[in-house]
């Protein structure tokens with residue numbers, strides 16, 4: 368694989384991290400084009416189609432110009448494109464802290480071990496829970512994070528049961544319960560977490576409170 372290999376990209380921009388244990392930190396977002404899932408709550412449908420091909424070398428140069436060493440690879444589903452693996456390795460080699468956000472549907476075992484993985488387990492209301500790749504769980508590292516996006520009480524119960532049955536607190540460093548934006552009363556989820564004594568991080572998507580929730584590139 369060479370730095371001339373192409374990756375299809377929707378956008379690349381600098382903002383602050385809105386989610387995960389890196390929330391609030393200045394971060395470069397590299398959004399790859401294309402997704403094989405169709406979650407009911409998806410807020411990045413604009414990344415499904417279009418985009419432009421860029422060589423890995425060009426992407427590294429663009430990232431370098433931002434002068435920020437926290438880089439998140441996201442999508443769409445970034446693991447659909449083979450070039451993403453060498454992009455992540457090149458970014459790690461250059462001393463960046465690299466995050467990848469993935470739906471959890473694609474094999475994560477080939478990701479460079481220096482990369483910090485933030486993996487979804489899709490809940491029932493997403494309409495995509497049948498597409499969770501549970502074999503991925505054994506590849507999670509202690510610094511990785513698992514995110515449940517919760518849109519209903521059924522989603523909460525499902526997520527709580529997966530947290531326990533898959534022993535996620537033992538396997539990864541952070542388990543996030545993130546409400547679907549403006550769908551459920553946020554305090555209800557907090558009440559359930561407290562009632563059940565769960566060791567999870569309740570997290571709102573910070574960027575949706577700072578900017579218009581439909582804003583792109585923030």
Ligand code: SF4
Pocket residue numbers: 402403404405406408409410411412442443444470
């Ligand atoms: S996996 Fe992510 S990008 Fe793909 S449909 Fe679901 S929320 Fe949207």
